[in-house]
Amino acid sequence: MSLPKSLSFLxxxxxxxxxxxxxxxxxxxxAKITKSITTNLLPLITKGGKYEGxxxxxxxxxxxxxxxFAVFHTEALIIFGKLYHDLFWExxxxxxxxxxxxxxxxxxxxTPSQTRDKLVELATDLLEQNKKINGPKSKVFGEIRDKLEVKSSPNGGNEATDDFKYLLKVGRQNGIQVTPSAILNGLKDDSVSSSWGKEEWEKWLS
Structure with a gap:
C-alpha cells in the first residue's frame, strides 16, 4: 500500500x-520479528541486496x-522519523x-511526561552516536520534546496526531487484530512469522 508523504520514512x-x-x-x-527483519530481510531488499528493487x-x-504506554512510543517514532528519516529504523x-x-x-x-522525556533521551543518544547533533544536545532534546506536547486544545493532540490517526485507520480498515501481522500486496499473509530466521525469509522471498 502507498504512504502519505509525511510517513515516507516508514x-x-x-x-x-x-x-x-x-x-x-x-x-x-x-520486537522479535523486527530483529529478524534487521538481520535477515533488510540486507536482501536494500541497496546491493539480491532482491533490491x-x-x-x-x-x-x-x-x-x-x-x-505504546501510544507515547508511537508518537515518538512518528516525530523522530519525520525529522531523521535515515535513522528511523535504528x-x-x-x-x-x-x-x-x-x-x-x-x-x-x-507519568506521560516522564515517558516522553525518556523516549526523547533515547532519541538524542542515538543522534549523538551517529554524529547528527550540532551544538548543545539539550537544544535538540527540547526541539523534539516540544513536538510531543499537546497544544491544540485541552483534549487535542500533538504534532504526531494526524499521522497517528492515519496509521490506526489503515490498521482498522484491514482488520488487523494482532501484532505482528503481514500484508503482501494488499492481502494478508499469515505465513509470515516472528520466529523466522534467515532460511525462512530467503525461502519466502524466492
Missing amino acids: RQGTGEQVLDIYLDPLCPFS KLSLVTRIYPQPFHY YLTAIFDSQNEYFNQSSSQL
Whole structure:
C-alpha cells in the first residue's frame, strides 16, 4: 500500500511489491520479528541486496490499547522519523531493545511526561552516536520534546496526531487484530512469522 508523504520514512527498499508489517512498540513478538527483519530481510531488499528493487517493506506502527504506554512510543517514532528519516529504523530497534521498561507493570509509576522525556533521551543518544547533533544536545532534546506536547486544545493532540490517526485507520480498515501481522500486496499473509530466521525469509522471498 502507498504512504502519505509525511510517513515516507516508514518505507525500506524500492521494490514495487510491498510487504506491510504491523508492529506494536510494546509487543514482544513485534520486537522479535523486527530483529529478524534487521538481520535477515533488510540486507536482501536494500541497496546491493539480491532482491533490491523487487520488494519494499512498509512498517505500520500499530499500538494495541492494552499496552498502555505504546501510544507515547508511537508518537515518538512518528516525530523522530519525520525529522531523521535515515535513522528511523535504528530508533525503532532501540525502542524495541528497551521495551520491557515500559511494559504495563514496569511503567505503572511513570507519568506521560516522564515517558516522553525518556523516549526523547533515547532519541538524542542515538543522534549523538551517529554524529547528527550540532551544538548543545539539550537544544535538540527540547526541539523534539516540544513536538510531543499537546497544544491544540485541552483534549487535542500533538504534532504526531494526524499521522497517528492515519496509521490506526489503515490498521482498522484491514482488520488487523494482532501484532505482528503481514500484508503482501494488499492481502494478508499469515505465513509470515516472528520466529523466522534467515532460511525462512530467503525461502519466502524466492
